[in-house]
Amino acid sequence: MPRGMRGNAAGEKAKDFKGTIKKLIKYMNAFKFHMLFVAVFAICGTVFNILGPKILGKATTEIFNGLVSKVSGGSGMDFGKIGQILLLTLGLYVISALCSFIQGIIMTGVSQKTTYRLRKEISEKINRMPMNYFDTKPVGEVLSRVTNDVDTLGQSLNQSATQLITSVTTLIGVLVMMLSISPLMTLVAVLILPISVILISFVMKHSQKYFRGQQQYLGNVNGQVEEIYSGHNIIKAFNKEEDVIGEFDAINGKLYDSAWKSQFFSGMMMPVMQFIGNLGYVAVAILGGFLAIRNAIEVGDIQSFIQYVRNFTQPIQQVAQVTNMLQLTAAASERVFEFLEEKEEDQTVPDPVSVEGLQGNVEFDHVHFGYNPDKIIINDFSAKVKEGQKIAIVGPTGAGKTTMIKLLMRFYDVNSGAIKIDGHDVRDFNRSELREMFGMVLQDTWLFHGSIMENIRYGKLDATDEEVIQAAKAAHVHRFVQTLPGGYNMELNEEASNVSQGQKQLLTIARAILADPKILILDEATSSVDTRTEVLIQKAMDNLMKGRTSFIIAHRLSTIRDADLILVMKDGDIVEQGTHEALLAKNGFYADLYNSQFESTDQTCA
Known part of the structure; x- marks a missing residue:
């Protein structure tokens, strides 16, 4: 991966915190009623919890007055009244806990639904992104936004x-209760606010x-x-272990530095605020x-x-921590929203041309x-x-x-000129x-984790097992599949490394054969197979390409001798x-x- 792609968060300024939070609030507008209930239950739970100390203080006052009365020869403590106060306090705390429990359940649901929705939108967004985005972004960077950033958010x-x-x-409730007890004591307590x-x-x-920076690194x-x-x-193979370890240590060191500083600022708040x-x-x-001695307040009020x-x-202290969490929320959501707001390629056009009935005539008209x-890099390319x-x-x-093939399939659009199919511009x-008109077999094979049957069927999802097997036979892949443990039901791993490179190429060719497209594109499709297998594939391709327009990109010129037209670029x-000829x-x-x-071949043989 080019080093220039990795980003450089160290010198990057903090972006718009308020704007990102506003975007997040707007995004969560779908859950506004849920958030309303969260707020109601959170406030109710907090209010009932705030009332507890005031009522509990009355029990302390009753006990103090009872002890004073006992010493003075009076009736002593009223345990019935004290019991009522304690039961009332217990009831308030139980209701408070119940409200907190309910709002916790609702908020957990909201946060998980939000992350689910974000992942879904990112997944859909990926399919609408232009190819140049993925050509300029490292895979891990995109994956991090789908996983780490969404989880953090x-x-x-x-x-x-x-x-x-x-x-x-x-904060508001406690301030009100403190003022109701003693404005003077409240003033002293509030002095810690600045x-x-x-x-x-x-x-x-x-x-x-x-x-x-932590999220970026x-x-x-x-x-x-x-x-x-x-x-x-x-x-x-190239003994580059030390180099990649050194590069990893450098990036990991930057992550450590930014993570350490962010966590330091977050962690130091609690002990300082407690002090x-x-x-x-x-x-x-x-x-x-002092005020109790002067009978300005009751003993229970002190408690x-x-x-x-x-x-x-x-x-x-919680507000201080919330501000840190909001910073983390903003940093993660900012990266997610940046991805969701990336420019998309146009998927549809007004009054599109139908592909039904098209024959596969292709014209490159002065393409730049x-x-x-x-x-x-493409200058005035024309061909019919x-x-x-x-x-x-x-x-x-x-x-x-x-590049010409990418333009033909509209992975990119031409700067000028036009590419036409049966007289219709591909942009229409x-x-x-x-x-849907194209079947493509690339030099770089792509197979996913799943059975061989599922990988071939990817070319036509509603194909029967028999159709899959027929395509495999046409691609000369059937025989080697039968020798594998499990045959067509053998599971390929994530990298498909449990089959050879040549076998992977054969499977992708079978997948293209099954798709039965109008136009075939073979980009070095036989570059990873041996000469004998290449001959078999060429025969299968000749049968497949009858009646279909086919574009073949090849470095080995011996494989395209029978082409109807060779374009030399x-x-x-x-x-x-x-x-x-x-x-x-x-x-x-x-x-x-x-x-x-052939000269290179002769020299090698010599």
């Missing part, structure tokens, strides 16, 4: 949303870039691990004792107020194209292909052969319908075209290519 959302509601409600606000602001200012680490795992054999809270706790205890002070600092508009013809495209590496078709232009007779560029291959 779901977990932090579940915690931060409810905690924010309960913390704010607790210090807390300064600390929270400091954390919010400095932590966002580290949280975003996590994606980079995933990308490199995926790359190393996929190319493990090549790494071992500040304890200072307020001591000050209130001293002032409360209640001390509990409220503890509860007053706790939501401030460059992956970068400033660097055109009649239905049923077998067209070979040859030329040196980088001549533009595979819906992409999905256009691609050089530097994005067709420099020669004609049959094999005619081109050899010209003794031009094609003849040089053809003869050079």
Whole structure:
């Protein structure tokens, strides 16, 4: 993977926090009624929990008054009244716990439905993305957004949303209850707020870039691990273990640095806030004792107020933690939304041309194209292909052969000129319908985890087992499949490494045969098989290609001698075209290519 693709979050500035949170709130608008119930139950649970200390303080006052009365010769403590107060307090706490339990269930459902919806939309989005996005992005980076970022978003959302509601409600409720007991003591307790606000602001200012960097570098680490795992054999063969370990250590070190700093800012808040809270706790205890001696407040009120002070600092600490979680939520959701907002390729067109009844005549009409508009690599490419013809495209590496196929299937659109099928510009078709006309076998094979039968049937999902077997026979894959354990039911692993490269290529050819398309595209389709198998495949392909337009990209020119038309490309232009014999007779560029291959073979044999 090119190093330039891995990103450089270290120098990246923190992006729009408020804008991202607004997008997230708007995205969750579908769950607004659920969130309303979450807020109602969270507030109710918090309110009942706040009332507890005040009522419990009355029990303490009753006990204190009873002891004083006993000493003075009175009736002593009223255990019946104390019992009623304690039962009422217990009831309030039970209701509070029940409300918290219900809002927890609802919020968990909301967060999981949100992550489910995001994964679904990302999965659908991937199928609508233009090819150039995947040509410029590492696989691990995309996977990280689907897995790590969505998981992070779901977990932090579940915690931060409810905690924010309960913390704010607790803060307001406790403040009201404290004022009802003693405004003076409340003033002392509130003096800790400015210090807390300064600390929270400091954390919010400095932590966002580290949280975003953590998610960015996590994606980079995933990308490199995926790359190393996929190319493990090549790494071992070239003794590059130390190099890839060094590169991994460098990226992992950046992840460690950003993760350490983000977690440091997050972790240091709790002990600092607890220290500040304890200072307020001591000050209130001293002032409360003084006011009780002067009969300004009751003894039970001191107990209640001390509990409220503890509860007053706790939501401030929670708000500090929520701000950190919101930073993490914003960093993760920002990356997810960036992907969801990427420009899509147009899947449909107004009044599209139908593919029904098309024969497969193809025309390249003065095609110009460059992956970068400033660097055109296909210059004024023109050719006409009649239905049923077998067209070979040859030329040196980088001549533009595979690029022409990508343009034909609308993986990319031409910069100027046009590609037409039966006189209709390919841009006038819906992409999905256009691609139904093509069957493609690439040099790089792709098989998925599943049985051999399922992999071949991928070309035509409603095909019967007999149709699959017939396609396998046509591709000369049937015999070797029968020798495998399980035959057509043998499971291929994730990398399909339990069959050879040549066998993988045969399976992809069988899949194309089963699809029975109007136009065939073979991009170095026989490059990974031995010469004997290549001859068998050529015979099967000759039968398959009868009546179908076929494009064959080949480096081994011996495989395309019987092509109806050979297009010779050089530097994005067709420099020669004609049959094999005619081109050899010209003794031009094609003849040089053809003869050079046999000269290389003769020298090797010598």
